[in-house]
Amino acid sequence: MxxxxxxxxxxxxxxxxxxxxxxxxxxxxxxxxxxxxxxxxxxxxxxxxxxxxxxxxxREPACKHFGPEGQGGACGGCSLQHWADQPYQAYKRDLVIQALRQHRIETEVLPLFACAPGERRRVTMSGRPTDKGLMLGFMQAGSHHIIAVEECPIAHPGIVGRLPAIRRIAGALASGADPFRVTIQLTASGLDLAFDDMKKPDQKKRQVAIDLCLKEKGVARISVADEILVEPHKPVVMFDQIPVVLPPGGFMQATERAEQAMAELVVAHVGKAKRVADLFAGCGTFSLRLARKAHVHAVEFDGPALAALDHAARNTQGLKPVSIERRDLFRRPMQAMDLKQIDALVFDPPRAGAEAQVRELPRSKVARIAAVSCNPTTLARDLAILIDGGFKLKSVAPIDQFLWSSHVEAVALLER
The missing domain is CATH 2.40.50.140 (Nucleic acid-binding proteins)
Incomplete structure (x- = not known):
């Protein structure tokens, strides 16, 4: 050194x-x-x-847990709390611009859609039992050391205010000294707590956690490795006023305002298309909104997520037909013949992107595409493939739903 x-x-x-x-x-x-x-x-x-x-x-960080180890911080949840808004937001937008330039893509990049502190409704924390009690927080950057947190300015107050209750429930379930993860989601009916990498609790531990859940207010469900332990209320998320019951560990966008901004861009771009395909559809973030005006074919590999989407569509009046298909789009992408009746298409893949799928799209008759991504690097690669295949990139909108981190969401709109 x-x-x-x-x-x-x-x-x-x-x-x-x-x-x-x-x-x-x-x-x-x-x-x-x-x-x-x-x-x-x-x-x-x-x-x-x-x-x-x-x-x-x-500027002064918003959280006492932020900063280098030994200087009052060490939490790895945020990396940029110390930067003023204007240069920070310019940096976030530039991450998208630079990713596009790596593939020689020049297009209109819209101003950054900025999220505010206290909006994150989904966070994943790490925990571990210790001799002094349960440690619950975020990993220190670049290590497996857990930093116990008492506050979190990015998280919704509905999560932060329930941290003591979450810690009690986690302490009741955990055993040994091995770390575990808990995904905490704030739904319309309360907190959904999904524990993973945790040793299966015995009956005594399960009962203690169940009793705590029933005693604590504001907890809708507890699951361990997708097994529901207790569910006082169905965890419901609203997609454009359409209720969807999340499956255990089900995914929803990190902030409600960011989700709404992305959905508005997607729905406006699809326009008057009569038949729309929604690939990597999840629980229906875009499918259900699009179904207000178009027939939607939703494709997703996660069976429980697809079932939640299907249930919501079947139980909501006034929607156009929504068909579903369980399919691994990485191994078996939609072909031109599968899309022969599709006018417009939306895809929102994991961070790895949708390379196999986008290589098939230029062969189809799809006229409009909305590409949603949490990784500008793989998004730029996928856009380059579509542009080479004859699509014109209209615009890219960066969306900062991962506040004070180096991650940025983006929505790209293409047509031909």
């Missing part, structure tokens, strides 16, 4: 400050462009020890 002085000239794709070292770039977390810092460095990774010059864009 060596100690040296560095000047930060940019923030990288992972949220770390970047300095120009003699052997190449050096990455320094929690630093900003224009800052002069003394660092301890191992190869191209460094830790800031002190600052001789601070950026004018630096």
């Amino acid at each position: 060596s100690t040296e002085q560095l000047t930060i000239h940019a923030v990288g794709a992972e949220g770390d400050g970047i300095a120009r070292g003699e052997a190449g770039p050096v990455f320094v977390p929690f630093t900003l462009p224009g800052e002069d810092v003394a660092v301890a460095r191992v190869k191209n990774q460094a830790t800031a020890l002190s600052w001789s010059k601070l950026s004018a864009d630096r």
Whole structure:
């Protein structure tokens, strides 16, 4: 390990400050462009020890758990709380622009849709029993060490206010010293707590957790490895006023406002299309909204998610027909013949993108595509394939539903 002085000239794709070292770039977390810092460095990774010059864009973090270890922080949930809004938002938008430029794509990139603190309705925490009680929080960046948290400014108050109850329930279920994960989702009917990587609790532990759940207000369901332990209320999420009962571990977008912004872009782009395919449809975030005006074919590999979508469509009056298909689009993408009656198409894949699927779309007669992605890198790759196949990219909208992180959502609209 060596100690040296560095000047930060940019923030990288992972949220770390970047300095120009003699052997190449050096990455320094929690630093900003224009800052002069003394660092301890191992190869191209460094830790800031002190600052001789601070950026004018630096501000006080919103959370006491944020920052380098030993300086009051170490929580790995956020990486950019210390940056002022304007440069931070410009950085988020530029992540999308730079990803597009890597594939020589020039198009209109809309202003960033910014989310506010306290809007995250879905967070995943880590926990582990200790001699001093249950530790519940987020992993420290670059390690498997859990940082117990007492506050979280990105999370909805409906989650933060129930952290003591969540900790009690997790403590009742956990055993041994192995870490586990709990996905916490705030639904219209209460918290949905989905535990994973946890040893199956015995009957005594199950009963204690069930009793706690029934005693605590605001908990709709507890599940362990997709097995429902107790469900005082069906966890319901609303997609354009259409109620959907989430399956255990079911996915919903991180913030409600971001979801609405994405849906508005998708629905407007599809326009008057009579038949729409929604690929990687999940529980119906877009399918159910689109079904107000179009026949929708929803394709998804997750069986419980698809069943939730189907149930919601069948039990909502006024929708156009919604057909469903369980299909692994990575191994068996939709072919041109499968899409021969489809006018417009939406896809919202995992971070790996939809390369196999998009290679088939230029062969179809689909006229409009809305591509939704949480990874600008794979989105740009997929867009390049579609553009080479004859589609015209109209615009890309960056959406910041992962506040103070280096992750950004985007919606791209194409036509031909």
